[in-house]
Amino acid sequence: QKEVEQDPGPLSVPEGAIVSLNCTYSNSAFQYFMWYRQYSRKGPELLMYTYSSGNKEDGRFTAQVDKSSKYISLFIRDSQPSDSATYLCALVSGGYNKLIFGAGTRLAVHP
Amino acid sequence: NAGVTQTPKFRVLKTGQSMTLLCAQDMNHEYMYWYRQDPGMGLRLIHYSVGEGTTAKGEVPDGYNVSRLKKQNFLLGLESAAPSQTSVYFCASGSTQRTETQYFGPGTRLLVL
Numbered sequence: 262q263k264e265v266e267q268d269p270g271p272l273s274v275p276e277g278a279i280v281s282l283n284c285t286y287s288n289s290a291f292q293y294f295m296w297y298r299q300y301s302r303k304g305p306e307l308l309m310y311t312y313s314s315g316n317k318e319d320g321r322f323t324a325q326v327d328k329s330s331k332y333i334s335l336f337i338r339d340s341q342p343s344d345s346a347t348y349l350c351a352l353v354s355g356g357y358n359k360l361i362f363g364a365g366t367r368l369a370v371h372p
Numbered sequence: 373n374a375g376v377t378q379t380p381k382f383r384v385l386k387t388g389q390s391m392t393l394l395c396a397q398d399m400n401h402e403y404m405y406w407y408r409q410d411p412g413m414g415l416r417l418i419h420y421s422v423g424e425g426t427t428a429k430g431e432v433p434d435g436y437n438v439s440r441l442k443k444q445n446f447l448l449g450l451e452s453a454a455p456s457q458t459s460v461y462f463c464a465s466g467s468t469q470r471t472e473t474q475y476f477g478p479g480t481r482l483l484v485l
Contacts, residue, residue: 267414291403293471293472294457302479304477304478304479305462305476306471314474349414353472357403357420358403358466358474359417359430360405360415361417362407364412364414
């Protein structure tokens with residue numbers, strides 16, 4: 262079993278839709294949860310992070326962590342074509358801030 | 373302030389050839405990392421460094437060597453390239469003060485024939 266599971270998609274939605282992206286993880290010791298966005302042929306960039314459980318909101322983006330279910334989500338409201346990218350969940354594993362990534366979900370928002 | 377830069381952007385190698393990928397950061401970060409990204413597998417950690425002169429193995433270190441002679445540079449070497457090392461390689465750096473943030477370079481695309 263992989264430590265982090267993420268459906269690779271692709272996910273295609275119309276502009277304005279609410280998008281839900283999800284990951285599950287196996288190790289209950291994880292405390293830091295990140296979402297990275299990666300545009301085609303670019304490096305990942307940090308979108309949001311959450312420490313422990315709960316929700317965090319930033320504009321149209323909401324990150325949610327449910328530690329009891331080992332489930333993390335990223336919601337995008339009013340999706341835009343500029344949101345078309347691959348979204349990677351990542352968890353900090355062990356010391357020195359090492360990251361374990363999900364496979365990434367490719368999202369396409371069409372006008 | 374360039375952030376994290378990687379050299380080269382793209383390279384084609386023949387099986388058995390060697391090469392070095394260079395990563396440089398100008399944020400005075402202690403931590404640096406090398407990842408590879410393959411289709412459907414996300415990013416996997418190859419090697420990392422927690423300070424000048426230190427290196428450690430990550431999840432997939434076989435076939436790679438690294439060096440960190442200067443704090444701002446982290447080199448990834450392939451001594452004898454194999455087709456299985458065809459991938460996109462990303463370097464990242466991070467601060468000891470902020471657990472949540474790693475800054476990634478633009479990537480190096482490597483094709484091994």
